[in-house]
Amino acid sequence: MNMLSFLGETPTKALRKAQEECGEDAIVISTKKISDPDSKKSMYEVVVALEEDYDTNKGKKPSSFTKKIVTSNGKLKDKDFSAKVYDFKEEILKMQDAIEQVQKSIWDPKSQLYDLTIPPEFVDIYNLFESNEFDQEMTYTIMKKTIRQLPVGMKSNPHKINDFFKLILRRIIPIKNEVPLRKHQRKIMMMVGPTGVGKTTTIAKLAARYAYKLGENYKVGVVTLDSFRVGAIEQLQAYTNIMRLPLEIVKKPEDLVESLLRLKDCNYIFIDTAGSSQYDIDKIELINEFQKKVDELPIEKVLVLPANVKQSDLMDIYTNYSRLNIDYLTFTKLDETKSFGNLISFAHKTKKSITYMSIGQNVPDDLVVSNSSFLIDCFMNHACVK
Known part of the structure; x- marks a missing residue:
């Protein structure tokens, strides 16, 4: 594999240069912030990998910001140990998780009559009510009261939260207890x-x-x-x-x-x-x-x-x-x-x-x-x- 490095004032510009010169076949290995040895300015370096036989000069004008990274063991050489590495894939995944968490915690009933944000510690229970097809108005009432009334000390303990909701459900389920008849009853x-x-x-x-x-x-x-x-x-x-x-x-x-x-x-x-x-x-x-x-x-x-x-x-x-x-x-x-x-x-x-x-x-x-x-x-x- 050939390792090529592209510099730009922003990660986007560096990535664009890599795409212009190497096309879609290039595999992005890393993105990091470095100091340009010539201008002493902060720059962003995008390192891409190409197949050995790929011609980077084929039909393209070589970029003045492009350099080939030479390594003895096939791994990238770290030129600037103080450089901060940016893993965009990891950051994107983190953002997706955060968005999903926000979506789960927003009260969105069909009637659009209510406005209730579910705290993170109640999200699992809220999703349990939703997946069990619990009545939405009742879910809203239960969640609203619990958010207000549950002691702060209990909110950090998932087991106590579960037990609290079980207690609420026990109170609202009407049960007819079986009472065996006496000898002459019918x-x-x-x-x-x-x-x-x-x-x-x-x-x-x-x-x-x-x-x-x-x-x-x-x-x-x-x-x-x-x-x-x-x-x-x-x-x-x-x-x-x-x-x-x-x-x-x-x-x-x-x-x-x-x-x-x-x-x-x-x-x-x-x-x-x-x-x-x-x-x-x-x-x-x-x-x-x-x-x-x-x-x-x-x-x-x-x-x-x-x-x-x-x-x-x-x-x-x-x-x-x-x-x-x-x-x-x-x-x-x-x-x-x-x-x-x-x-x-x-x-x-x-x-x-x-x-x-x-x-x-x-x-x-x-x-x-x-x-x-x-x-x-x-x-x-x-x-x-x-």
Whole structure:
């Protein structure tokens, strides 16, 4: 390789001379500030490397500022040990990192209503909220309060910052704690929600949990109102046969009372309903017709929702199903998403407590009794751990 040196009053001028004489094939080795031995002025030297057979004088006028660097070992000879070396590539990379850090720390909501700069120590948490599709207005409120209220001593400790935000999330997640029934108590739970969200599988998991897993020998019965979906009754019948549980099939609203009477000795009764689009109001109203026939009974209405949809879709489902007077929420398909902020912010906005979470298809194991710590761990790790 031939090493050539070019001088200029600025790095740009020196580099331009190198390009004019050597073309685009030259490889820039270094740029440094030196003192010109002739004029004693501060100059910038750009050193480039060329292939051995490259003719620098081919079709070009040699530059008076050009000199060949002769070395015995193939390395550049340092002529001026006091010279300051400028590594432009490194400086550019540093500038890019700084720009990215600034971009990450600027609050830029879609509504453009807010102006909030995220301190560097909160950038990782802020990005965690963004990547989890957490509601932007809630993110703004949480960040603003935390920036103002978090003690200065805690801001320098990433672990303490994480713990503080976990505490905030724990406070805003509405949870319905599971309270096992006493011997002569009875609870009726009706699962409602769109098609394909996992209502039937969730009922099978709950039935197995209360009938066998708690060790209390609870009597459990199942009722299905779903005579629309092909195979719906067969699927539930297969589960109840395996678990040796009674199953009532109800096709008309007036028959529901008699079915529940036949299950009067059961501590837990789970009612499966037909799924429908949240926009199919007629089918949702049909569930209401069944409900009105047993209006005198305390039935908990649980809206079953998939975790792998965006918050706006969750809100549409809730808005139209709320005509059934929803009491609680159950989330399914947590194993099919990496974003959990939509669940937390949705539950907080609707003020409806979460009862259970389904994390897979295995009956009865893939069911989690709601607790805020589990959901927060999913949020922090971008995955639910079975």
